[in-house]
Structures are given as C-alpha cells and as structure tokens.
Amino acid sequence: MESSRKSQRLFTICILKILFLLVILTPTQLKSEEYMLKEYIPIGVTLQLYNFLQEASLTLPPTPVTIYYTKSLTEFHYLTDMPYNIGGIYENFQIIFQPREILVKKKIFEKVLLHELLHWVLYGLSEKYQEGLIYWYMGYYEKKEVDIFLNKFADFNYELPLFISYYWEK
Ligand SMILES: [Zn+2]
Numbered sequence: 001m002e003s004s005r006k007s008q009r010l011f012t013i014c015i016l017k018i019l020f021l022l023v024i025l026t027p028t029q030l031k032s033e034e035y036m037l038k039e040y041i042p043i044g045v046t047l048q049l050y051n052f053l054q055e056a057s058l059t060l061p062p063t064p065v066t067i068y069y070t071k072s073l074t075e076f077h078y079l080t081d082m083p084y085n086i087g088g089i090y091e092n093f094q095i096i097f098q099p100r101e102i103l104v105k106k107k108i109f110e111k112v113l114l115h116e117l118l119h120w121v122l123y124g125l126s127e128k129y130q131e132g133l134i135y136w137y138m139g140y141y142e143k144k145e146v147d148i149f150l151n152k153f154a155d156f157n158y159e160l161p162l163f164i165s166y167y168w169e170k
Contacts (some may be wrong), residue, residue, distance in 0.1 A: 045114050049121065052137060057161035058121055065120040066094045073098060087112035090119035114138065124170035129163075 041049070053059060070076040073084055076098045080089050087108055088097035095116040103109035118134045125133070132149025140146065156163040 045110050048114055049117055055160055056164050061121060061123050063093050069097045069100045088116045090116040124168045125164055126167040126169055129167055
C-alpha cells in the first residue's frame with residue numbers, strides 16, 4: 001500500500017515536471033532558437049546592453065529571451081500584424097524580427113536588436129514608460145513617448161535606478 005502510494009506520488013511529480021517543462025518550452029513553439037546573450041548578440045550591442053544594466057542598476061532577467069528572425073516580410077506581418085516600418089517586436093520574453101538580411105541592409109539591425117533587448121531587461125517596468133525610456137536612452141528624443149517618460153523622470157531627479165524601481169511591477 002505504502003509503496004503504491006509512493007509510486008503514485010512519483011508519477012504525479014513526473015507529470016508535474018513534464019508540465020513545467022512544457023511551460024518552459026512553449027515560447028520555442030515557433031521553431032525559434034534560444035540564444036545565450038554572450039554567444040550570439042553582436043559585441044557592440046552586448047556592451048551597450050551591459051552599460052544600460054549598469055546605469056539602471058539592473059541585472060539580466062532570470063527568464064531568457066527567445067529571438068526569432070522571420071524568413072520573409074510576409075511571415076513577419078503574419079506573425080506580428082505589424083507594418084513593415086517596424087523592425088521587430090518584443091512580447092513576453094520573445095522577440096520576433098523581420099528577416100535579419102533586411103534589417104542589415106537597412107542598417108538598423110543593431111539598433112532594432114538593442115531596442116528589443118532593452119524591452120526584455122525592462123520586463124518589470126510599467127509598460128507605459130518602457131517605450132519612452134528606450135527611445136530616450138537611444139537618443140530618439142523626437143518621439144512623443146519620450147516626453148511622457150521625461151515628465152515622470154524629472155520627479156526622480158533623473159535618477160534611472162530610482163525611477164525604474166518605483167515603477168517596477170513584477
Ligand atoms: Zn519598443
């Protein structure tokens with residue numbers, strides 16, 4: 001009796017582990033590859049990302065990001081429902097890009113990559129400030145989102161770690 005209960009418990013634990021693995025693996029359903037930052041991201045982008053982490057007093061998120069480069073603009077539009085002037089989108093620890101060759105040809109590959117990776121490292125920050133903060137950090141001051149961010153940022157005496165920790169939601 002005791003041993004059958006034990007094996008039943010073992011069975012339940014196994015099922016739970018499989019479910020857990022399924023949850024972990026779900027983002028890879030797109031057949032995307034998961035890259036470790038240091039192995040894959042161009043060194044220039046990695047350095048900028050680490051600079052940002054330092055300035056913001058953040059560390060890399062515990063959840064890895066999954067990066068998927070679509071094979072065509074049609075596929076990109078199909079998966080993201082975004083117009084072609086959007087190079088990539090970040091959502092829920094997953095980044096979907098336009099085909100890499102196209103971004104490279106437009107000379108925006110590294111910028112778009114950094115932009116989306118910053119969404120990833122800011123995963124806990126209130127979404128209404130993410131876009132503005134990222135555009136501001138990357139020098140796109142003309143974007144309207146930057147004003148929304150800067151208005152609030154001023155209240156924190158332009159202290160990035162303070163601002164981020166105040167609006168951190170996770
Ligand atoms: Zn963005």
